[in-house]
Amino acid sequence: MADRGYTVASLPGDGIGPEVVAEARKAVDAASARFGFRVDWVDYDLGADRYLRTGEVLPDTVLKELGEVDAILLGAVGRPDVAPGVLERGLLLKLRFELDLYINLRPVRLYPGVPSVLAGKGPQDVDMLVVRENTEGPYVGAGGSAHRGRPAEMAIETSLNSRAGVERCVRFAAGKAAQRDGRLTLVHKTNVLTHSGDLWMRTAREVADQAGVRLDYCHVDAACLYLISDPGRFDVIVTDNLFGDILTDVGAAIAGGLGTAASANLNPGGPGGSAGAGGSAGAGGSDRPVPSLFEPVHGSAPDIAGTGRASPIAAVLSAGLMLDHLGEHQAAAALEQVVIAVLPGAAGYSTEEIGDQIAVAVPREVSA
Ligand code: IPM
Ligand code: MN
Numbered sequence: 181m182a183d184r185g186y187t188v189a190s191l192p193g194d195g196i197g198p199e200v201v202a203e204a205r206k207a208v209d210a211a212s213a214r215f216g217f218r219v220d221w222v223d224y225d226l227g228a229d230r231y232l233r234t235g236e237v238l239p240d241t242v243l244k245e246l247g248e249v250d251a252i253l254l255g256a257v258g259r260p261d262v263a264p265g266v267l268e269r270g271l272l273l274k275l276r277f278e279l280d281l282y283i284n285l286r287p288v289r290l291y292p293g294v295p296s297v298l299a300g301k302g303p304q305d306v307d308m309l310v311v312r313e314n315t316e317g318p319y320v321g322a323g324g325s326a327h328r329g330r331p332a333e334m335a336i337e338t339s340l341n342s343r344a345g346v347e348r349c350v351r352f353a354a355g356k357a358a359q360r361d362g363r364l365t366l367v368h369k370t371n372v373l374t375h376s377g378d379l380w381m382r383t384a385r386e387v388a389d390q391a392g393v394r395l396d397y398c399h400v401d402a403a404c405l406y407l408i409s410d411p412g413r414f415d416v417i418v419t420d421n422l423f424g425d426i427l428t429d430v431g432a433a434i435a436g437g438l439g440t441a442a443s444a445n446l447n448p449g450g451p452g453g454s455a456g457a458g459g460s461a462g463a464g465g466s467d468r469p470v471p472s473l474f475e476p477v478h479g480s481a482p483d484i485a486g487t488g489r490a491s492p493i494a495a496v497l498s499a500g501l502m503l504d505h506l507g508e509h510q511a512a513a514a515l516e517q518v519v520i521a522v523l524p525g526a527a528g529y530s531t532e533e534i535g536d537q538i539a540v541a542v543p544r545e546v547s548a
Pocket of ligand 1 (some may be wrong): 269272273425477523
């Protein structure tokens with residue numbers, strides 16, 4: 181019996197979520213068998229079905245249980261027959277906020293053999309990490325509206341940026357930059373958003389200095405342009421919640437599409453993380469480490485749900501990020517290696533066929 185074991189909550193969610201999570205689980209099970217650890221899956225039926233049946237989105241009892249597992253693997257949330265925001269805010273954002281998953285780590289990497297939409301660009305040009313702040317900005321829901329439906333109607337959506345929140349995010353990003361090639365790019369809109377921009381800029385300068393990494397700066401509109409015209413200029417990007425949301429969809433497009441874009445919602449102090457000061461803040465404010473959450477960047481894609489056409493690769497790569505976070509670095513590297521091998525020939529195969537190819541091919545060791 182393996183002595184390394186992890187309890188992982190499986191939240192397939194809506195649309196193509198269940199299809200891709202099933203394949204990601206196969207890949208993780210294959211990796212655990214070959215690398216000598218155990219994964220105990222705990223199933224949760226959160227999502228549109230449960231909401232429409234019971235009115236529940238994320239009951240407190242379930243939130244408490246989720247706070248006690250080692251990691252969470254999520255498929256996708258949202259369906260056209262549920263009002264926008266109900267599941268997104270009530271489930272995904274609530275988990276990000278309550279578990280204090282303050283980093284959204286999104287690798288943007290064009291794998292060999294995958295056609296890029298960018299003419300003349302290859303894997304050497306598109307290989308970066310986007311570190312998106314994940315608990316603040318305009319996502320906090322601070323705001324309100326008045327005079328709804330009347331000519332004087334107005335709405336306010338406030339962006340919240342705390343020194344502590346910005347600093348812990350930039351610190352994480354600077355740490356990643358130090359492990360890569362020592363370059364960190366702050367993306368913001370300091371020429372217009374002067375209040376929050378100044379906070380981000382000063383914080384990034386201080387943190388980059390302390391970490392010994394070079395800090396570049398790019399306005400978010402220019403960053404969208406450069407991601408397409410000159411992606412090689414970026415290595416580690418750090419940015420606020422909304423800019424990061426938008427940039428990583430552009431990132432997915434230049435790295436072969438949403439079918440391969442993976443993400444990790446991290447509380448770096450949780451299980452497997454480098455537990456450090458201020459790293460964890462459990463769902464009840466306790467000091468117990470909290471789990472991180474891993475999900476493909478793509479949504480529930482209701483238009484192709486049930487057709488077998490969804491690519492499970494993004495979910496498999498997200499599960500790989502999960503294994504890496506849990507400390508199973510060899511297994512994580514093996515999963516990525518298999519994906520790289522399977523990916524160029526994946527077009528034309530169904531969700532399940534790609535998943536089977538991956539599960540069968542997970543090696544016993546990582547090749548050098
Ligand atoms: C993402 C998604 C979410 C976000 C939605 C579903 C709330 O677009 O993870 O990028 O905006 O963060
Ligand atoms: Mn998004």
